[in-house]
Amino acid sequence: MSDLRELYQEVILDHNRRPRNFQKLEGANRTAEGYNPLCGDQITVHLILEDGVIRDISFLGSGCAISKASASMMTATLKGKTATEAEAIFETFHKMVTADLSRTFDPLEMGKLAAFAGVREFPVRVKCATLPWHTVRAALEGKPEPVSTE
Amino acid sequence: MRAAGDTAMTARRPAPERQRTFDVEKVRADFPALSQRVHGKPLVYLDNAATSQKPRAVIDAVTRYYTAENSNVHRGIHYLSEQATQAFEDARAKVARFLNASDAREIVFVRGATEGINLVAQSFGRRRLKAGDEVLISVMEHHSNIVPWQILCEETGSTLRVVPINDRGELLIDEFQRLLGPRTRLVSIVHVSNAIGTINPVKQIVQMAHDRGVPVLIDGAQAAPHVAIDVQELDCDFYVFSSHKLFGPTGIGVVYGKVHLLEAMPPYQGGGDMILSVTFEKTVYNAVPYKFEAGTPHIEGVIGLGAAIEYVTGIGLDAIGAYEGEMLAYATGAVSAIPGLRIIGTAREKASILSFVLDGVHAHDVGTVLDQEGIAIRTGHHCAQPVLQRFGLPATARASLAFYNTKEEIDALARAIYKVKELFG
Numbered sequence: 001m002s003d004l005r006e007l008y009q010e011v012i013l014d015h016n017r018r019p020r021n022f023q024k025l026e027g028a029n030r031t032a033e034g035y036n037p038l039c040g041d042q043i044t045v046h047l048i049l050e051d052g053v054i055r056d057i058s059f060l061g062s063g064c065a066i067s068k069a070s071a072s073m074m075t076a077t078l079k080g081k082t083a084t085e086a087e088a089i090f091e092t093f094h095k096m097v098t099a100d101l102s103r104t105f106d107p108l109e110m111g112k113l114a115a116f117a118g119v120r121e122f123p124v125r126v127k128c129a130t131l132p133w134h135t136v137r138a139a140l141e142g143k144p145e146p147v148s149t150e
Numbered sequence: 151m152r153a154a155g156d157t158a159m160t161a162r163r164p165a166p167e168r169q170r171t172f173d174v175e176k177v178r179a180d181f182p183a184l185s186q187r188v189h190g191k192p193l194v195y196l197d198n199a200a201t202s203q204k205p206r207a208v209i210d211a212v213t214r215y216y217t218a219e220n221s222n223v224h225r226g227i228h229y230l231s232e233q234a235t236q237a238f239e240d241a242r243a244k245v246a247r248f249l250n251a252s253d254a255r256e257i258v259f260v261r262g263a264t265e266g267i268n269l270v271a272q273s274f275g276r277r278r279l280k281a282g283d284e285v286l287i288s289v290m291e292h293h294s295n296i297v298p299w300q301i302l303c304e305e306t307g308s309t310l311r312v313v314p315i316n317d318r319g320e321l322l323i324d325e326f327q328r329l330l331g332p333r334t335r336l337v338s339i340v341h342v343s344n345a346i347g348t349i350n351p352v353k354q355i356v357q358m359a360h361d362r363g364v365p366v367l368i369d370g371a372q373a374a375p376h377v378a379i380d381v382q383e384l385d386c387d388f389y390v391f392s393s394h395k396l397f398g399p400t401g402i403g404v405v406y407g408k409v410h411l412l413e414a415m416p417p418y419q420g421g422g423d424m425i426l427s428v429t430f431e432k433t434v435y436n437a438v439p440y441k442f443e444a445g446t447p448h449i450e451g452v453i454g455l456g457a458a459i460e461y462v463t464g465i466g467l468d469a470i471g472a473y474e475g476e477m478l479a480y481a482t483g484a485v486s487a488i489p490g491l492r493i494i495g496t497a498r499e500k501a502s503i504l505s506f507v508l509d510g511v512h513a514h515d516v517g518t519v520l521d522q523e524g525i526a527i528r529t530g531h532h533c534a535q536p537v538l539q540r541f542g543l544p545a546t547a548r549a550s551l552a553f554y555n556t557k558e559e560i561d562a563l564a565r566a567i568y569k570v571k572e573l574f575g
Contacts, residue, residue, distance in 0.1 A: 007518065039513075041514075041544075042544070063512065065511075122518060125518065128514065
């Protein structure tokens with residue numbers, strides 16, 4: 001059970017049960033869809049992007065606890081951030097969950113997102129954690145076609 | 151190269167086996183992979199619908215081929231090639247007996263059930279279909295029995311029609327009758343559903359289609375390890391299955407086709423071994439089944455499949471069916487007693503496949519927790535998205551049993567599901 005508690009930290013279980021910003025977003029000017037064809041996880045991210053700043057962000061969709069909590073915590077983290085900052089956070093997040101053990105992660109740097117560090121021990125779940133981030137990146141880049149993890 | 155009509159090409163059904171007692175511990179000892187530990191726990195392998203484990207007899211047959219017989223088939227004049235060809239064609243005869251085909255020429259080796267369906271679609275279907283015609287499948291098909299027909303329909307301007315199911319996951323036979331119309335040119339139906347376990351009444355389906363002059367392909371990928379198959383009794387025109395779900399190697403499968411149909415069909419792929427003579431002006435194709443087996447085949451796969459069939463028929467599909475039926479009933483009782491758990495697929499005729507959802511917990515999370523307990527199941531859409539959509543679900547957890555699974559393993563499954571509930575509670 002100990003490894004599982006590493007993966008399913010209390011904060012992740014909480015965001016899975018009560019996802020934040022889980023709604024449509026009135027006045028959204030950027031939207032992107034993400035899809036994991038291997039498991040059917042599906043997410044839509046809505047943004048209000050003004051002058052390169054994410055003024056508001058929300059998501060909808062269905063998926064496992066990891067993808068749902070990741071999306072929920074991502075939206076909480078990115079509200080008010082610039083597109084450049086969002087990209088930098090994703091980069092660090094990606095390294096954290098893909099077992100790049102060459103560096104350690106300052107929990108302060110990642111904030112609550114550090115809860116996802118346990119994902120690196122579960123390689124098949126990495127795509128669950130990163131799907132929302134790939135989707136938000138597509139929304140920021142204004143890509144019209146749905147994002148796929150494959 | 152054997153000539154058509156060679157006596158070795160004629161398969162005969164052995165005398166019916168008498169019911170033997172089934173000793174699961176003895177059977178388990180035949181499968182080396184089953185005795186390992188995963189995450190510190192004894193492996194509980196319940197992902198047999200994805201692929202089955204391999205008995206020592208299959209592993210040894212493949213090893214023996216590479217150790218002592220390795221050579222190309224059908225063309226060598228030397229000793230090893232003769233040995234390899236003999237082993238290869240013996241396996242074809244075993245497959246013919248396994249399906250009760252009347253003639254080993256009706257057995258075509260392909261990469262798997264998927265390639266088999268593609269072969270029938272392209273080589274048989276393409277000539278049959280024209281604009282406005284219809285191909286009939288069911289809601290519970292695996293993607294491999296949907297997409298090849300969509301490709302073909304797009305190419306020919308035909309339409310794909312889909313037979314619905316009821317809430318138990320049973321085919322609506324009246325709807326099948328209704329959809330079997332004047333434009334239906336082909337029926338392709340799964341024998342056993344990989345996602346929900348339903349066993350379809352394929353004999354009745356074939357008869358109903360034949361009454362209207364429509365040929366039928368049966369996708370037997372999930373049926374072969376569970377149900378005795380008799381293609382003459384079913385009277386189906388084509389039957390496909392994969393070796394790896396039947397305890398044989400991956401990358402090899404079978405198309406059974408009635409010989410007169412195969413003979414009338416154009417080749418599926420061109421190359422060596424499928425020709426009698428080649429000039430730039432004119433190529434003469436080989437006889438069936440070789441016409442459909444271009445290139446050096448998956449020789450060790452075929453030999454391994456032959457060994458798998460020998461192993462399975464040695465136990466006997468009647469004994470396997472009886473034991474698995476008992477296990478399915480036990481597993482259904484054990485998991486349906488868990489509060490918040492719902493079984494998807496409750497057909498009256500069902501193979502040992504148990505798909506389920508748990509309130510408030512996504513199937514992937516179920517799968518991860520079970521894996522930590524050493525229990526291997528499949529989670530997701532099982533490459534059968536339309537049938538899950540029919541039940542309004544993006545994913546299920548699926549425990550699929552083989553004859554080597556035990557009641558103790560089912561108890562471990564139930565205990566682990568309670569752990570999932572505890573974690574996500």
